[in-house]
Structure formats: structure tokens, C-alpha cells
Amino acid sequence: MDVEILSRIQFAFTVSFHYIYPPLSIGLGLIMVIMEGLYLRTGEKVYETMARFWTKIFALTFGIGVATGIVMEFEFGTNWATYSRYVGDIFGSALAAEGIFAFALESGFLGILLFGWNRVKPIVHFIATIGVFFGSMFSAVWIVIANSWQQTPAGYHIVGEGMQARAEITDFWEMVFNPSSIDRLTHVWIGAFLAGAFLVLSVHAYYLVKNRHVELSKKAFKIALIVAAISSLAQLFTGHHSAEGVAENQPAKLAALEGHFDTSAVADMYIMGWVDKETQTVTGLRVPGGLTFLLHYDFETPVTGLNAFPEDERPTALNAIFQFYHIMVAIGMTLIGLSLFAVFQWWRGKLFDQKWLLHVFAWSVILPQIANQVGWFAAEMGRQPWVVYGLLRTSDALSKTVTANQVWFSLIMFTLIYALLFVLFIYLLNKKIKKGPHEDELNEHRPKQKGMAEVI
Amino acid sequence: MTFLNIDYQTLWFLVVGGVFTGYAILDGFDLGAGALHLFFKKEKSRRIALNAIGPVWDGNEVWLVIGGGALFAGFPVVYATVFSAMYIPFMLFLLFLIFRAISIEFRSKEPMIWWRKMWDVSYSVASIMLAFLLGVVLGNVLQGMPIDSDLEFQGNWLMFLNPYAILIGFTTLFLFAMHGGIYLTMKTEGRLYAKLTILVKRAMILFLVSFSIVTLYTLVFIPHLSDRFKETPALFIVPILAFLSLANIPRLVSKRSYRSAFIFSAITMSLLLMTVVIELYPNIILSTLDEANNITVYNAAASEKSLGIMLLFAAIGTPLVISYTAFVFWTFRGKVEIDEMSY
Numbered sequence: 080m081d082v083e084i085l086s087r088i089q090f091a092f093t094v095s096f097h098y099i100y101p102p103l104s105i106g107l108g109l110i111m112v113i114m115e116g117l118y119l120r121t122g123e124k125v126y127e128t129m130a131r132f133w134t135k136i137f138a139l140t141f142g143i144g145v146a147t148g149i150v151m152e153f154e155f156g157t158n159w160a161t162y163s164r165y166v167g168d169i170f171g172s173a174l175a176a177e178g179i180f181a182f183a184l185e186s187g188f189l190g191i192l193l194f195g196w197n198r199v200k201p202i203v204h205f206i207a208t209i210g211v212f213f214g215s216m217f218s219a220v221w222i223v224i225a226n227s228w229q230q231t232p233a234g235y236h237i238v239g240e241g242m243q244a245r246a247e248i249t250d251f252w253e254m255v256f257n258p259s260s261i262d263r264l265t266h267v268w269i270g271a272f273l274a275g276a277f278l279v280l281s282v283h284a285y286y287l288v289k290n291r292h293v294e295l296s297k298k299a300f301k302i303a304l305i306v307a308a309i310s311s312l313a314q315l316f317t318g319h320h321s322a323e324g325v326a327e328n329q330p331a332k333l334a335a336l337e338g339h340f341d342t343s344a345v346a347d348m349y350i351m352g353w354v355d356k357e358t359q360t361v362t363g364l365r366v367p368g369g370l371t372f373l374l375h376y377d378f379e380t381p382v383t384g385l386n387a388f389p390e391d392e393r394p395t396a397l398n399a400i401f402q403f404y405h406i407m408v409a410i411g412m413t414l415i416g417l418s419l420f421a422v423f424q425w426w427r428g429k430l431f432d433q434k435w436l437l438h439v440f441a442w443s444v445i446l447p448q449i450a451n452q453v454g455w456f457a458a459e460m461g462r463q464p465w466v467v468y469g470l471l472r473t474s475d476a477l478s479k480t481v482t483a484n485q486v487w488f489s490l491i492m493f494t495l496i497y498a499l500l501f502v503l504f505i506y507l508l509n510k511k512i513k514k515g516p517h518e519d520e521l522n523e524h525r526p527k528q529k530g531m532a533e534v535i
Numbered sequence: 536m537t538f539l540n541i542d543y544q545t546l547w548f549l550v551v552g553g554v555f556t557g558y559a560i561l562d563g564f565d566l567g568a569g570a571l572h573l574f575f576k577k578e579k580s581r582r583i584a585l586n587a588i589g590p591v592w593d594g595n596e597v598w599l600v601i602g603g604g605a606l607f608a609g610f611p612v613v614y615a616t617v618f619s620a621m622y623i624p625f626m627l628f629l630l631f632l633i634f635r636a637i638s639i640e641f642r643s644k645e646p647m648i649w650w651r652k653m654w655d656v657s658y659s660v661a662s663i664m665l666a667f668l669l670g671v672v673l674g675n676v677l678q679g680m681p682i683d684s685d686l687e688f689q690g691n692w693l694m695f696l697n698p699y700a701i702l703i704g705f706t707t708l709f710l711f712a713m714h715g716g717i718y719l720t721m722k723t724e725g726r727l728y729a730k731l732t733i734l735v736k737r738a739m740i741l742f743l744v745s746f747s748i749v750t751l752y753t754l755v756f757i758p759h760l761s762d763r764f765k766e767t768p769a770l771f772i773v774p775i776l777a778f779l780s781l782a783n784i785p786r787l788v789s790k791r792s793y794r795s796a797f798i799f800s801a802i803t804m805s806l807l808l809m810t811v812v813i814e815l816y817p818n819i820i821l822s823t824l825d826e827a828n829n830i831t832v833y834n835a836a837a838s839e840k841s842l843g844i845m846l847l848f849a850a851i852g853t854p855l856v857i858s859y860t861a862f863v864f865w866t867f868r869g870k871v872e873i874d875e876m877s878y
Contacts, residue, residue, distance in 0.1 A: 142640040145593060146633040152603050156618025157625050163618075167611020168841040175604035175845060178597065179852035186597045187859035190590030191866055194876050198866055210859070238838075242685060245611075247838040478619035480688045489626040496633055503637065507644055 083474055085486040086158040089493065091459075093150050095452055096497045100144030102451055104185075105219060105268065106275015107137045108212035113302055115205050129299045130208075131196065132516035133279065138193050139507055143500060145186070150493070158486065162466055162476035168247045169235060169254055170225050177221035185214025216268065223264045224255050229467050230458070231328045233257035237470070246470065262324045266317040270454065272310040273414060273447040279303035281444035282512055284437040292515055297431060300440075304425065308418040314411055319373070325461075326374050329468055330383045332461035335394045336404040337361075337370050339384045346370035346382035351405055354398040359386075361401070394463045403453035403460070410450040417443060536839045543842040544832040547609040548816065550849050554602040556808045559669075560714075560801045561595035561860075564588070567715015569635065569662025570708060571734055572655060580727045581655055583871045585639060585878045587722035590867045592639065594860060596632075601856075608845050612686055612835035613819050620680060620688030621672065624695055628668045635661035643878050663708060670707030674700030677753075677760060677811065679821025682828045686835070689824065699752065706749050709742035713784075714800045720793040722871050735788055735796075746781070759821070760814040770813050777806035 111133050118126035152174065155163050163171070188210035195204055234253030235246045248254055280303045283296035326333045333339075338354040338361035339346045348370040352363020368378040385393050394400060417439065424430045431437070466473040536543050565588045575581050588595075607614040618625055638658035642651055678699060681690040716735035720728055753760055764771050780803040787796040815821075819835055822828035836842060 139640070142593075142636055145596070146636040149596075149600060149603075149632055150629050152600055152607075153618060153625055153629055156603075156607065156614045157622050158619070160615035160619035163607060163615040164611050167607055167614065168837040171604065171608035171611050171614070171837065172841055172845055172848075175601070175608035176848055178601035178604040179848055179856065182597045182600055183594070183852070183856040184859065186594040187856070187863055189593050190863045194586075194590040195866055196876055197874050248841045248844070251840075251844050478615070478622070480619050481622050485622050485692075488623065492626060492630060496630065500633070500637065503641060507641065510644070 080483065082481060082483040082486055083477055085483055085490060086477055086481075087473070089158065089486060089490045090154060091456075092490070092497075093147065093154060093493055095455070096501070097144065097147035097151055098451060098455060099448060100140045100147065101215065101218070102267075102271035102274040102447075103140040103278060104137065104144050105212075105215045105271035106273065107133060107140065107278065108208075108215050108275070109272055110275050110279050110303060110306065111137060111208055112205075112212050113306075114299070115208050117302075119201055119205055125295050125298060128516050129295055134192060134196075134208075135511055136278075136282075136508065139504065139511070141185075141189065143504055146500075147497070157489075158478055158481060159466075159476050160478035160480070162471065165245050165471055165476070166229075166467065168245065169228055172248070173221045173225035173228070177218050177225075181214050181218035181221060183214075185211045185218065188214065219267055219271065220264060223267050224257070224260045227260035227263050228254060228257050229465075230263075230462055231258040231260075231324075232467055232470060246467070258328050259321070259324045262317060262321040266314065266321050266454075269310045269314045269317055270447065270451045272306055273314065274451060276303045276307040276310060277414070277440075277444050277447050280307060280440045281442070284440035285512070286515070287431055288434060288437045288441060292517060295516055300431075301425070304418060304421055307414065308422050311411065311414040311418050315415065318408070318411060323374060326382070329462065331385065331388045331393055332400075332458075334383060334385045334387075335397055335400045335461050336457060338397065338401045339370065339382060340386055341384040342387040343381040343383055345378065345380070346374075346384070348373060349401075349405065351409070352401065354401045356395075356397045391464065394461050396460050396463070400457050400460050404457040407450045407454040407457065410446045414443075414446060414450075536843060538846065543839050543846065544836045545817070546846060547605075547836070547842050548812070548819070548832045550846070551602065551605045551609060552808060552812045554598060554605050556805050558595075558598035558602055559804050559808065561598055562592070563666075563711045563804065564715040564718035564797075565592040565595055566635075566662045566666045567711035567713065567738075568719055569658050569715070570666060570712045571716055571719070571731075571738075572659040572662070574734055575727065575730070578651070580730075581651075582643060582873060582878070583723060583727060584719060585642065585658075586871045586873060587719055589639070589878045591863060594863060596636075605845070605849075609837055609842060610819060610832070610835040611837055613830055616682065616686060616688055616820060616830060617672075617676075620690070621675070621692060621695055623692045624668055624671060628665065631661040631664045631668070634658075635665060639878060666708040666711040667704040670704035671695060671700045673707065673811070674703035676820065677703070677814070678757060679823045679829075681824045682820060682822035682830060683824060684828050686828065686830055699757070702745065702749055702752065706742065706745040709738055709745055710804070713738035713742050714797070714804070717788070717793050717797045717800055721797060722869075724870050732788075732791070735793075739785060739788060743781070743785070763813050763816065773806055773813060774810045777803055777810055780806055 111130055114126050114130040114133065117123070118130055155170075155174075188207040191199060191204060191207035192211050195207060199207075232246070234248060234250040234255075234257065236249050237244055238247045239245055280300060283292075283300040283303070286292045286296040287300070322333070322336075325336070334346075337346060337349060338352065340359040345368050347361075347368060348366045349361060350364040350366065352361045352365065354361050366372075371380055371382055372378055374380070374382060385397075421430060421436065421440070424433070424436065462468055464472050464474065466476045538546060568584055568588050572581065572584060575584055603614070634657050638654045638661060642654035642658065645651070675695050675697075678697070680688060680694075683689045713735060716731055716738050720731045720735060723731060764774075780799050783799045784796050784803065787793075787799060817831045817833065818829045819832060820830040822830070837845075
């Protein structure tokens with residue numbers, strides 16, 4: 080295997096593993112803010128207990144997010160040095176902004192969030208929680224802007240030629256608000272809220288099935304359900320908007336998402352299917368003219384197909400892209416259905432009466448995780464062969480001095496470490512969940528909290 | 536373009552230097568505390584030592600991320616060349632960063648003695664290796680590396696494990712161990728404190744000895760690093776102040792004025808890194824093949840427009856970062872107290 084494919088596999092692997100954690104940090108961050116806010120507003124101890132519990136789970140995901148995130152920052156330089164020289168002006172500055180504005184904020188206040196419960200006034204601790212949450216949201220801003228610039232470059236010009244060519248910034252705001260950044264940012268944020276909400280739903284559904292921590296879990300479940308319901312619906316809008324953006328700015332990617340080959344024809348939408356690259360056919364459950372309709376609100380307008388592009392400018396993993404995209408959409412729809420059904424049951428007063436529904440929620444935690452991963456797979460694989468769409472090819476972006484053997488070393492290293500990390504993560508997460516929220520109620524050494532206790 | 540008569544490229548070089556200095560002062564004591572960890576034999580002592588850095592180590596580590604980002608954004612050629620040239624050392628660095636982080640996070644989560652011992656060793660070894668590797672990188676930057684006319688590295692990574700770099704690796708380790716030890720004395724009491732007073736003295740002596748060797752070696756065998764000072768003798772004040780500041784540390788340590796010793800340790804690091812900056816400028820990575828191939832603050836830099844934007848970010852971001860950092864340190868001031876939220 081050559082250095083290109085190894086570097087690509089390594090990047091895909093390290094970033095996919097990393098991407099399990101930041102969305103959970105963002106999603107749990109939102110939920111922690113809500114829980115702690117409710118505690119401050121109502122003074123009810125149950126909200127404090129749930130907030131403290133979820134803070135401990137948050138700490139676990141945050142730590143691994145940071146460790147795997149630094150890998151990503153270094154990996155642009157180690158494996159993709161040519162890319163780094165090309166986009167340093169732009170991509171580098173977004174990353175630096177992420178560091179100075181977002182990471183510093185979240186990691187700074189993290190200390191107080193995790194360890195300051197007994198050391199600062201409740202309102203100060205709440206501000207720390209908000210700080211960590213905002214920091215994580217802001218971090219998403221910069222990294223999505225950076226990646227969106229790869230997809231829909233704007234606010235730049237190319238300087239130099241051949242080996243020395245690079246992109247230089249001409250307009251900062253145009254770069255930041257490039258055609259796809261807002262769509263993709265909102266889509267990523269909501270994907271994160273879903274990841275967090277469904278983890279909370281899953282854990283509390285599990286407790287309810289086991290008849291443990293019942294009062295707390297009913298309240299926590301409802302909080303997460305509201306987040307899940309609103310988010311899953313909103314995701315439909317951000318997803319649709321993003322797809323419209325892709326149709327306009329990355330037509331080759333759009334064509335790959337639905338397996339649309341004809342140079343210019345009315346395009347079908349598939350509920351599910353299988354793409355045969357050789358015969359250029361898709362077999363499956365289709366809605367004739369469906370994609371044309373979604374894009375143009377009629378059944379006549381043709382959509383540009385893959386054959387309109389020179390063969391070396393089309394993504395190659397067509398069936399994979401198609402499947403990943405459709406899995407993401409299917410999960411998105413499922414999450415809407417599930418959360419709306421649960422809201423309906425809540426309205427009828429029967430939310431916690433059906434054990435089967437709780438079981439479904441306990442398992443549903445895996446769905447946003449899969450959707451968040453495969454959505455990115457479709458987005459990044461659909462951008463190929465470009466690393467900066469239309470400007471720089473992935474195959475030209477590698478580090479010239481790195482050999483295949485070196486990448487084998489690091490790839491094996493990451494595989495082993497991340498396997499270990501994942502096992503430990505699941506083990507410790509499972510332990511914390513089994514232990515539950517009520518284990519430290521007996522601690523009364525909370526001088527700053529005395530005021531609060533007296534009020535209650 | 537200039538600001539206060541200094542061009543953007545030079546300003547950004549100072550910013551990057553400043554961020555890495557901040558990193559050394561902050562994560563330096565985390566790594567130092569980690570390096571000393573296995574000298575603490577009791578469970579309680581180890582927990583206290585971990586919680587001394589517990590609320591702040593993550594924020595401290597961010598300075599590395601900011602530094603890397605600042606390098607990528609401002610001097611993409613340096614970032615690209617150095618990170619890919621030193622591929623294996625950087626990958627090992629990542630390995631140890633990950634292990635340091637998870638060791639702290641996971642260590643006290645289980646009660647088993649074998650679990651805690653394992654993570655204690657992992658934490659300490661990772662911290663030691665990180666300090667050492669940082670020194671190795673610095674040592675290689677000081678010597679330069681084979682860079683061709685395309686500003687690409689033309690060599691083999693094993694060359695980075697040369698005697699000078701290894702020497703600087705050890706020096707950095709001893710410096711951080713001393714710095715971390717001093718930090719821990721401020722956060723502990725009783726027998727742990729007593730033990731630390733001895734460890735700090737030992738680390739300090741090791742640092743002074745290795746630093747003296749490094750200085751002599753540099754003056755004799757790596758003359759190009761003295762060039763800047765010979766051209767502008769006034770600049771000698773920086774390394775002289777560094778020496779004076781350094782000399783003050785044993786005096787303060789013997790008087791048990793640890794807070795002041797910590798401040799002077801931080802000042803010494805800043806002055807030493809400032810000396811490095813003076814030694815290198817305007818070069819960042821010297822080419823051992825041909826001076827014409829030196830990677831400088833000018834040929835490695837991003838566009839002036841981008842640098843201008845980055846300087847604005849730095850101007851806005853720095854006071855913010857300093858204020859949250861100060862607030863967190865202030866919140867956790869004083870001796871370590873273990874509660875149910877601790878590591």
C-alpha cells in the first residue's frame with residue numbers, strides 16, 4: 080500500500096474516532112447547561128444531582144476528545160505537509176482561531192466545571208458550565224469554517240505556480256461565510272445536540288427499565304426528549320439546506336450522493352439502493368424525479384450527473400458514498416419519528432408506561448453516532464478527488480518526505496492506542512452509569528453552597 | 536506592513552515564541568510534576584500531586600494547541616517542513632500526550648492497586664518522555680537540518696537523535712522537574728512537602744549541571760548560534776539576565792521561598808527562550824545544506840493580510856485567555872484539598 084492510501088486511511092481513522100467525542104461534549108454541554116440552569120432557578124436538588132452526574136460523564140468524553148483532537152492538529156503537518164503549505168493562510172488561521180478563542184475558553188473553565196462544585200458560588204459554577212459549552216460550540220464554528228472552505232473555497236486567490244502555488248486570503252469575512260459554512264455549521268451543531276440528547280435518553284431509559292433513580296430519570300428524560308425532538312426536526316431543515324448548497328457548489332458530490340450518472344437529466348431520489356459503477360445503474364426503491372423535486376420543486380428540471388465531469392474529477396467510491404448518505408438520512412428520519420412518537424405519548428400521559436419504548440430509547444444512543452460518522456464519510460468522500468474542491472487534489476497534498484513505512488508505524492500505533500482508549504471509555508462509561516447519580520449525596524462539605532441549602 | 540515599526544512577520548515570530556514560552560511555563564510544571572510522580576510512594580501523596588495540577592493541566596495543554604495553530608497559520612512552511620520531517624518523533628509525542636491525558640483521567644477511577652500503579656507509571660513515563668522530546672525538537676531546531684532549495688527536508692529522521700539534541704532533551708526534563716517540583720511545594724504540606732523540598736534541590740542541581748554543559752557545548756561547537764550576539768553585543772543582556780535569574784533560584788529554594796522561586800523559574804524559561812529567538816532570528820529553520828535554503832520568518836510566512844488578521848486575533852484573544860487562566864488558578868489557590876470530585 081502506498082503512502083497516499085495509508086495517509087488517507089490514517090486520517091479517516093483518526094478523525095472518525097475523534098468525532099465520537101466532540102459532538103458528545105457539545106450535546107452534553109447543552110444538557111448540562113439546561114440541568115444546572117433548572118437547579119438554579121427551581122432550587123430542586125434533583126437537578127443538581129443530575130447535573131453533577133452528567134458532568135462526570137462529560138469529563139470522560141471531553142478528555143478523550145482533547146487527546147484525539149491534538150492528533151488531528153498535528154496530522155495536517157505530519158502527513159499532509161503540501162496541503163498545509165497550500166492552505167496555511169486560510170485553514171491555518173481558522174485552526175489558530177479555534178485554539179485561541181474556543182479551546183482556551185472550554186479548557187480554561189473546565190477546571191471549575193469539574194472540580195469547582197464545592198469551591199465557588201453556584202452562579203459562578205453555572206457561568207463556568209456555560210463557558211465550557213460555548214467554548215465547545217465555538218470550536219465547532221472554526222473547524223467547520225475551515226472544512227467548509229475546503230468544500231466551497233471563497234475569499235482567496237492563488238499565488239505562485241506549480242510547487243509554490245498557495246491560496247492566500249483576500250477577504251476574511253468572505254472566507255468565513257463561504258457558501259457552505261452556515262449550512263454545515265448548523266447541521267454539525269444539531270448533530271451534536273442529537274448525540275448528547277440520545278445518550279441522556281438512553282441512560283435514563285435504562286434506569287427506568289431497571290426501576291432505578293426513577294424520579295430523577297423521568298425529569299432528565301423529558302429534558303433530553305425536548306432537545307431531541309426539536310433537534311431532529313431542525314436537522315431536516317439544515318440537511319435540506321445543505322443539500323441545496325451541495326447541488327449548487329459541489330454538483331459532482333450531489334450526483335454521487337444519489338448515484339445520478341446522466342450528464343443532464345431529471346434525477347431520481349432513492350429510499351435505498353445499490354450503485355453499480357461499471358454499468359452506471361442504481362437498483363433500488365426509488366422516487367422518480369425525487370431529487371429534481373427536492374432541488375427545484377418541479378419534476379422537469381435536469382440535474383447535472385457524474386458523466387458531466389471529466390473522469391478524473393469525479394469521486395470514485397460511488398456506492399459507498401451513496402450508502403453512507405442514505406444511512407444518515409434514514410437515521411435522521413428515524414430520530415424524528417422516535418422523538419415525536421415519544422412526545423405524543425408524553426402528551427397522552429403514557430410516556431413511561433411502555434417498557435418497549437424505553438428499551439428502544441436505551442438502544443437508540445447508537446443512531447446519532449452512526450449518522451454523525453456516515454454523514455462525514457459521505458461529505459469527505461464525495462469531495463474527492465479534491466482536498467480543496469476544484470483547486471488541490473488529495474493525491475498532490477501529501478508530505479513529500481514521509482515514507483510508507485513511517486505511516487505504517489503511526490497507523491498501527493493509532494489503531495492500538497485507540498482500540499485501548501475505546502475499550503477503557505466503554506468500560507468507565509458503563510461503570511459510571513451502573514453507579515448512577517446518587518452516590519455522593521452524603522457529602523456536606525460545601526461551604527459556598529450553604530446559602531442555597533438554607534433557602535431550600 | 537508594520538506595527539510599531541516592527542514588520543508583521545517578526546511580530547508573529549514573537550507571538551509564536553510567546554505562546555510556546557507560555558506553554559513551557561504552564562505545561563512545564565504539569566510535566567515536571569509527572570516526572571516526579573513515582574518518587575511519591577503513598578497513595579494519598581500521589582492523589583494530592585495529581586490534584587495539584589488537576590483543574591489546570593488541560594487549560595495549560597491548550598497553549599501547545601494554540602502554538603501549533605499559530606505556527607500553522609503564520610509560518611505554514613515551518614509547520615509543514617518540521618512536522619513532516621520529524622514525523623516519528625512527533626508521532627511519539629502524540630502517543631505520550633494521549634497517555635499523559637488518559638492516565639490522569641483514568642487513574643483514580645478504579646480502586647485496584649494494580650490499576651492505579653499502572654496509570655501512575657504511564658503518567659510519569661509519558662510526562663518524562665514529553666519533556667525529553669520537547670528538548671529534542673528544540674535541540675534540532677537550534678542546529679538546523681538539511682533543507683533543500685524547495686524548503687523541503689532532505690534527510691532521515693534518525694538524525695534527530697543526535698548527542699546535542701539528547702543533551703537538550705535531558706536539560707529540558709530536569710528544568711521541568713525542578714519547575715514542577717517548585718509548583719508542587721506551593722500546593723502541598725506536611726511530609727509530601729518535606730519530600731518535595733529534597734526533590735526540588737536534586738532536580739535543580741541536575742538542571743544546573745546539564746545546562747552548563749549545554750551552554751559550553753553551544754559556545755564551542757555551534758558557533759553560529761553566537762553570531763547575533765557578536766553583531767549586536769547589547770543583546771548579551773538577555774542571556775546574562777537569564778543566568779542571573781537562574782542563579783537566583785537556588786538562593787530562593789534554600790530559603791524555602793517557593794513562590795518566588797517559581798516566578799524566577801518562569802522568568803528564566805522566558806529569558807532562555809528569548810535567547811533562542813535572538814539566536815535564530817531571522818531564521819527559523821537553518822539549512823545545513825546551504826544557507827540560501829534557510830527557512831526564515833520571511834519566506835515561511837503566510838500573507839501579510841493573514842498575519843494582520845492573526846495579530847488581531849492574538850490581540851483580542853490574549854487578554855481573554857490570561858483572564859480565564861488567572862481566574863481558574865485563583866479559584867484553586869492554596870493547598871490541595873481532595874473532595875468527591877477530585878481525580
